[in-house]
Amino acid sequence: MSYRCVIVSNPAHISTRSEQLVVETDERHTVPIEDISALMLESRRATFSAAALSALAQNGTAVFVCDEKHLPCGVLLPYAQHSRQLAAARAQLSLTLPAKKRFWQQLVTAKIGNQAECLALCGKTQEAAFLHSRARAVTSGDKDNLEAAAAAYYFPALFGTGFTRSADDGRNAALNYGYAILRGYAARCAAVYGLLPWEGLHHCSQLNQYNLADDLMEPFRPVVDLYVAANVDEASTLAPALKHALFGLMNADILSGGQHHSVAYAMERLVQSLRTGMEKGGALALPKLLAWQPHGYE
Known part of the structure; x- marks a missing residue:
């Protein structure tokens, strides 16, 4: 591997x-x-x-x-590496809207749950409890748009009152860099398993060739958030050491299916479960955030 x-x-x-x-x-x-x-x-x-x-x-x-x-x-990205490329693409393109909504519900629930875990790991227990309650309230397709409501609550709770994702500071620069890595790797996993990166479950922009990657990366964003909250401040710059550390988060330890894996492999497991779920049904193999440490390989 x-x-x-x-x-x-x-x-x-x-x-x-x-x-x-x-x-x-x-x-x-x-x-x-x-x-x-x-x-x-x-x-x-x-x-x-x-x-x-x-x-x-x-x-x-x-x-x-x-x-x-x-x-x-x-x-x-790798091209046509999957042995059943056509079958995978057909399964993806034939997904019903209710099935897409169920998958998106799982992804949003996991994302908000991991945001709550991030707050808890940063000592913000009351705020974490609130987000955990929001995660349990996500419905099929997230029709109430709890993902956006959770984000509006989460980032000021994590980085301080007044913080916005549009602010020009070191924390946002680091977040954007880390998210770009997650997005690219999600696209890589989708391509390896024969899926079309531009055909999303929720994201559907005709100008975006990575709609599916944008869906799949969502539960992993708090991995970046947790590292940035602990190591980056408003005045920080994207120095080489910081960029190396953010890139290295693909090897951070995370739970997937109750087992410890690297972020990279947990993302691969998520895509595997999506690929299976498209044809046979079943739940996604979603990640659960852990305190930052590098994954130990045997």
Whole structure:
């Protein structure tokens, strides 16, 4: 199972040899391609061989590229890697509206529940109890839009009265960076399991090629929130160390199906359960937030 998140921050040439990714800077580094779940190309002076890109795509690795501000602006996704691509696409496109609403209800319930857990882990027990009650009240399709109401309550409770997601400060910059990683990885998981990233359950913008990824990432957002609340303040900048830490949250410990997994694998389990649920029914394998610690691999 792929588990490593690799960042290339300095000018480098990247190639492949003997199933290893070779990164040549002032020194030569190698990483087994089968171990890489995500690769961030932060340097604008990194060059890639076509063979390396092909090998990463075949491995199902999400390859992120950055803009001139060193922020993620795109992701390379694997293409048609699933053995039953047509069956998966047909199952997704034939989902009934009631089925989509039930899946969305589960995702929103898990998201608000994890926001409550984030508040509890930050010592805000009264606010956490309120959000837990809101999570239990989510109905099919979230017709009362409790997701938005919970967010309006949650962010000021977490970051302080007056905080808004539109504010130009270090916390929002860190949140946006972390969310971009989650979004790209959700799109990667959808593609690996033969699903169409643009065909969402709730998100449905015709201008958005990642509608499904935007649905699936929702319960994982509090992983980023928890880290930012503990480590970032209003005056913080997106220094390389912070960006590395946010990218590394894909290896944070989280509960999935009552078991400890990395965020990356928990997201994969969620997509697996969605894929099964589309054809056979059943509940989603939803994540539950834990106190921040790196996942321990055996």
